[in-house]
Amino acid sequence: MAQLNRYFPKLCHPTCGLEINFQRIRRNPKVKVFTLASVAAVTGERGDYTVTVRQAPRYVKANCTACGDCARATEMKVQNQFDYNLGKVSAAYLPHEMAFPMRYVIAPQVLGTPEAERIKAACKYDAVDLDEKESTFDLHVGAIVWATGWQPYDAARISPYRYAYLKDVITNVEMERLAAPNGPTQGKIVRPSDGVAPKKVALIQCAGSRDYNHLEYCSRICCLASMKHAAYMREQSAEATVDIYYIDIRAHDKLEAFYRKVVNDPHVRLIKSKPAEIKIGPDGGPVVCGENTITREIYAEPYDLVVLATGMQPAGVEGVSGAPVDAYGFIVPEDETQGIFSAGVASGPLDVSMSVQSATAAALKAIQAIR
Amino acid sequence: MSPKNTGVYLCSGCGIGDAVSMGSLEKIATKEFKKSCKTNACLCGEEGLETIRADLAGGVNQVVIAACSPRAMTDRFRFNGTQVIRTNLREQVVWSHPANDEDTQMMAEDNIRIAITEAAKSTPPEPKVEGEYSQVVLVVGGGHSGLTAAREASKAGYEVLLVERASQLGGMAAKWSKRMPVRPPYQDPQPNTVATLVKAVEADSRITVKTGCTVAKTSGMPGRFTVEFSDGSSQTVGAFVVATGWRPYDARKLGHLGYGVSPDVVTNVEMEEMLAKGPVVRRSDGKAPGVVVFVQCAGSRDPNHLPYCSSVCCGVSIKQALQLREADPQVMVYIVYEELRTPGVAEEFYRTAQRSGVIFIKGTVKTVDAALTVTVDDAMLQQEIPLSGVDMVVLATGMVPNSTNVEAEAPEVEEEKLRPLKSDINPYAPFAVAGTGAPPLTPPEEKLPEGAPLLNLQYRQGPHLPMLAHGFPDSHYICFPYETRRSGIYVAGPVRRPMDMGEAAEDATGATMKAIQAIHNAAYGLALHPRAGDLSLPIIGLNQCTKCRRCTVECPFGAIDETDQGFPQVNSTRCRRCGTCMGACPVRTISFTNYTVDMLGSMIKAVNIPDETEEKPRILVLACENDAYPALDMMGIARHQFSAHIRIIPVRCLGSVSMLLISDALSVGYDGVMLMGCKPGDDYQCHFIKGSGIAKERMSKVGDTLKSMALEAERVTVAEVSIADSGRLPKVIQDFVEMLDTFGPNPFKGF
Amino acid sequence: MTTMSPTPTRPYDLGFTRWVYQNIDGGDRMALCMQCGVCSGSCPLSTTMDNGPRKTFMMIRAGMKDAVLKSDTLWNCVSCYNCVVRCPRHVPVAYILHELATLAVREGYAPARTSETNKFVKGFTWSFETFGRTDERIISLFYYFQDGFVAGIKKLLAFKSIAFAFVKVGRLPLGLPHRIKNRGELKKMLAAAAAIEARHTAGRK
Ligand SMILES: Cc1cc2nc3c(=O)[nH]c(=O)nc-3n(C[C@H](O)[C@H](O)[C@H](O)COP(=O)(O)OP(=O)(O)OC[C@H]3O[C@@H](n4cnc5c(N)ncnc54)[C@H](O)[C@@H]3O)c2cc1C
Ligand code: SF4
């Protein structure tokens, strides 16, 4: 979520709410946080669960002050996962400027190289521990809330869209990073192929969602996310045109107003069509092909940049969650009998506001279970 | 309380000691302020912490830490309730300024002065708890949401009072014969669970139900609301869940769709009633319909009716269509839609309807005539198609929030009290879109929904719940859907935003969680979001108060009422501790114990102002601690450099900054003042809603004051800063510094 | 001729639609079409089709039986199956088009006799019935000469250069095609297929 640049419909920054929540957690001694940790197993029953947690090594101890000397000590760079690999970051890195906890991480790739020693030597506080091993420990809890969220659907699997071959075909989450001031381009939206600001952009809805070949459900948020991306484009360029290819625009409740506001812009065009394919144009750029279902015109439209509105796939916790999972991987606990609950996108494709609603509800359910 | 014994602790780690002279910093503490001072190479390390702990054991009872940002190492620099004052030497000084530079050194020194001054002027707040606090959750509305809220509160051990306007529980959803599926495989309409829920509520000994009853009057505050009911009874309750639901949009306004023209044109709610009664027949002739057409968005998504999408009607029509198809496999059912909205896993519900033979037509229904000919502008076939032979038309009408009690008459309320509520109902804030020639959408006119206020709040700021667009008493925040401007009152279900039963139940549970939190926090004197857990409260010096009412008007949360004598009175548990009242008060008689007018003024004055010959301007930055201050930190983390002439003092909210504070700063020789705060206006990002907007308005009048001091008005500016602005800030600051340069030094220097 | 499909008398009468959903292989899945346009957009012949598959499916819903069965869309499908693999609702688009073409022939809609596809199919059938295999040369010759000798020669000449190029690279062998062994078995298979088809047709409602 910190990876998102701004939220629809207010176009405000996620880090704003994150700061408030982090402050609360920092101040509250009753909340314990483990990072780089995943649940390996859950046993027990409502009121009495044993959760086995596996914690991956950070190679940096808790006494890290986040001074950054380690990062400056090495030339080695690794893919920046926070930027969906759109850029690189030092092998000793702070995940992002608002990271919680505010501590560096050492990329495992650097281990065993002389760089690792250089990183270790640079730390004045002896906080680097290259020998750190994965650890496993048990927690005893009365209730569990799964809030494991989602990952973007792998766009490379939608083979007709040639995401793996065309540099200027990106996903909506990559668009968020490109537009983010702390992203790989400092917030300037450019085409990855040549770094030039795009003038003609296509946004393709349901890239992988509502599709038996991919995700069978509707991811709910992609329509509004694309409206937001149209707004990003139009904020950055007075000439830019944005074409949105869609099946149905799902701007539920009051979000309808945001949708109306965006498409009220004459530079934003809605085309009711699920594109069949993205071809490689003579200049190597993307050409979006398909049928305009209203006019029945068969189009082949070249674009500077194509953004695939890929959907949300639940982070797979089947097998360990201890609660029933539906056919898509969302956790759908039977209420009451268990002390296991789900919140946010772990429970279904929800937007942020609905996720917080469901999380607040899950908190109460969990409290009831341990009462 | 024992006298203050302040220990000052400096950290030379993280490059601080390499960039500034620790010795000189220590001298500020020991010589200028006569405080004990220790420097450690890694104060957050075990050894550093041990030093502090040892001193605490030895009598130190207040700690000043000059190290990293107060946003870092919060958990480490926490010493069992001892007051800790922190100042930022790392992110905002050495990481963002050249090392071993005279200006950097001065900046660090001033930060020490500011912090020690703050410590001297600040007293840790005591919790304000007095008398009894009620633990009762009052649930208003006994529909699916309200029933859920009542049960969930009870399951958490809380007493509940549930009031329902109708003579029986269940609300709208009690009428449905089936409900949409919420569990896998998400395919078929499911048995309605409302009746079971009603039984569970009625059998629950912790829940008291009052039917045929509404709220007549509410006064008080979280933990101690006094509520009078329409039946003349009254009770004290701790918090509210408002779940008054919705009513169908008035179909009589939809004559063009045949409503009222033919008896066989019905609304979806009427269809529900027919389905519940069993075999659906035409009202005209009692025959079973062979051809049924559903018209989606009947009145929704229509600027002439309801501009929003009612969210549920697509799913509802699918449910009803499936029920019709199941009852009679021969019946032909059509759903005419513009956009088919079955978000999330409901997509499977849509497919189920298709599989069962329901025909979906994308298009717009132009008219429905008396003979039930439905004229459709068919988008896919690109022609106008008259659907004839239709036996029944179902209008999928939308939901109107019950954010007022339309069944009761609105009481007389002074216009003055309604104004702020009215002006909020305007969501159509244009967001910044460069270069579009698009005409702006016409904003809806400011108006309050008809009917009586739901809770009839006896608040200085009016009887209604604050509402957003179209009368939804919703939160404006994406991250905080339960943020509320009326502390302790949480709205849930479709009255807040159109939603189905699945979401409404979850929402009601969430709102219950917040109500319980409000009850708990009230009893311990703890603040609610966003300063959750804060104990401080505004204290008003009534002997100086001129009854100007600025504080009662400006409080974003309506926390201050006026007594019969016209004096302001803070309702402590309504207060969110933003300090807007403190910034509003023209005689400066409102303060918190740990955030006082004097403290801020003294901190500002603690800075050493070099005289004009030194060419070292001093610029005061008052930064919102929630967004601008973190952005300034992140500048340091990214090692962006910015002018060393600025002095940053965090504030709770720009709303807490008064004009007088600014003129004070200028009179002691600051060359300029920059206020950094969140975006105000319709798309506000201020966590205290109005704080930054109020500050902006106050500062727009600063020109006169400056003129009277013979200073340029531009010396004071309000910068809209978001938390993501760390990349942009150096330039914002630099531009201001350069502009001030052109004015030359402030002539008040040295006075 | 077996039972005919019903002919609607008003727009969106579902008589024909339901008949198609129930009687055509894959018709039940056609019900799931959400008019996204991927099939028509994927079709290499889409520009030569009057309606394309997506609109065809909508027309079936609208009860436009005549227009559907007269449509060239049914005949211009070249069975590339792009639509089938891409359809997000797993509608077996191409198969349905073939079924509809068969229906069009059975119910006497004109294009069946004249369409190029139909002529080609005749050559195709003759080839495998005669040799037990499909031989491109035989099919082409059969197809070219269906409109008379002169027309056939003209068509042949038009493809002359391509043909020579194929010969050069050894892709067009000269000499008669081999017949397969056990042609009798093939005949039995074809007869069985015809019987199934007849049963299907008879069973239609
Ligand atoms: C035709 C139709 C069918 C639907 N079918 C489904 C479905 O199958 N599945 C689904 O998930 N959703 C469905 N929905 C949506 C669903 O009905 C709502 O989500 C549900 O009604 C929400 O319940 P609620 O308790 O919030 O509101 P309501 O049902 O409106 O209940 C609110 C209650 O508060 C009372 N009240 C109002 N004002 C006051 C006051 N001032 N004081 C005291 N009490 C007051 C009312 O009398 C009422 O009893 C449908 C919607 C429509 C339009
Ligand atoms: S839910 Fe469907 S019918 Fe209802 S307003 Fe939204 S789009 Fe229209």
Ligand code: SF4
């Ligand atoms: S303005 Fe802020 S601090 Fe003052 S009473 Fe209102 S909520 Fe409390």
Ligand code: SF4
């Ligand atoms: S691809 Fe499938 S769902 Fe889309 S229009 Fe074609 S048949 Fe319908």
